[in-house]
Amino acid sequence: MTVEVRRVVVPETFEATLVEARMVTPRVRELIFERVDGKAFSFQSGQWVSLVLPLVDEKDRPLRRSYSIASVPRPGSRFELVVTRVDEGRGSTWLHEMTVGTSLEVKGPQGMFQRAADAGPSLFVATGTGVAPFRGMIHDALAAGGTTPLWVLFGVRAPADALYREEFEALEKTNPRLRFMLSMSRPPDDWAGYRGYVQTHVLDLWSQLSEHGRPEAYVCGVKKMLLEVRQVLKTHGFAERAQLHLESYD
Numbered sequence: 001m002t003v004e005v006r007r008v009v010v011p012e013t014f015e016a017t018l019v020e021a022r023m024v025t026p027r028v029r030e031l032i033f034e035r036v037d038g039k040a041f042s043f044q045s046g047q048w049v050s051l052v053l054p055l056v057d058e059k060d061r062p063l064r065r066s067y068s069i070a071s072v073p074r075p076g077s078r079f080e081l082v083v084t085r086v087d088e089g090r091g092s093t094w095l096h097e098m099t100v101g102t103s104l105e106v107k108g109p110q111g112m113f114q115r116a117a118d119a120g121p122s123l124f125v126a127t128g129t130g131v132a133p134f135r136g137m138i139h140d141a142l143a144a145g146g147t148t149p150l151w152v153l154f155g156v157r158a159p160a161d162a163l164y165r166e167e168f169e170a171l172e173k174t175n176p177r178l179r180f181m182l183s184m185s186r187p188p189d190d191w192a193g194y195r196g197y198v199q200t201h202v203l204d205l206w207s208q209l210s211e212h213g214r215p216e217a218y219v220c221g222v223k224k225m226l227l228e229v230r231q232v233l234k235t236h237g238f239a240e241r242a243q244l245h246l247e248s249y250d
């Protein structure tokens with residue numbers, strides 16, 4: 001009998017300073033933080049951090065918000081986040097106005113949303129900043145080598161919202177196993193790619209991926225999209241629980 005022993009790692013709490021920030025789409029700000037203590041920031045692609053903001057919640061406790069680590073793992077004390085400005089959202093609005101040079105408390109990295117090195121053909125489905133954890137996962141998988149297909153289906157409203165598009169398209173040119181597909185809900189008239197919500201294309205892509213082995217889906221974004229993707233796959237009897245990996249932002 002094999003007994004799986006999972007090591008429970010208690011996330012660290014540390015101070016980090018915002019060292020660089022820029023708007024990367026009309027509603028998304030990229031924030032680059034650096035640990036104040038200069039220690040290395042180590043994480044597994046797919047994990048997230050919790051930020052303690054200088055605001056309080058309805059119970060007068062510090063306001064905490066979680067963000068996927070958008071960086072590609074590399075040595076050093078820096079890490080990147082991408083934050084969508086949510087209308088009337090207190091946390092995201094504060095982060096969009098945070099001044100470079102100021103610091104806050106961070107707890108992390110945390111989370112189990114990860115792709116195993118020996119995972120099967122993989123379909124990564126994201127909307128908006130849900131693509132953040134896939135950046136590291138894709139870079140890791142390409143660096144590890146192999147031929148297992150890595151397909152990214154990314155739902156955005158319009159071309160300006162397509163975070164990391166140039167980066168994924170550049171990787172796609174040199175890595176035939178990577179396929180990057182944008183699906184736009186408000187595309188320009190001449191858009192020849194996918195249209196509409198990602199959930200309408202999942203089934204077809206899953207069937208195509210099945211020709212390469214037993215697929216796995218990694219889905220990240222708001223819960224409504226996650227549930228619809230899961231429903232589409234389940235209704236057609238395709239996805240066992242172990243083949244679906246979901247990370248909900250709300």
Ligand SMILES: Cc1cc2nc3c(=O)[nH]c(=O)nc-3n(C[C@H](O)[C@H](O)[C@H](O)COP(=O)(O)OP(=O)(O)OC[C@H]3O[C@@H](n4cnc5c(N)ncnc54)[C@H](O)[C@@H]3O)c2cc1C
Pocket residue numbers: 048065066067068069082083084085086088089090091092093128129130132222247248249250
């Ligand atoms: C594990 C985890 C990782 C996350 N990673 C990211 C990330 O990398 N980038 C990011 O922008 N957010 C991420 N979020 C969401 C983030 O924690 C906040 O919920 C978000 O910034 C809204 O906080 P707020 O205080 O501004 O809004 P609130 O007042 O708390 O309002 C919440 C509302 O915002 C909606 N919402 C939450 N996230 C998003 C989003 N990304 N896009 C559109 N609407 C959203 C929710 O549906 C909800 O209606 C993550 C959440 C979790 C649990």
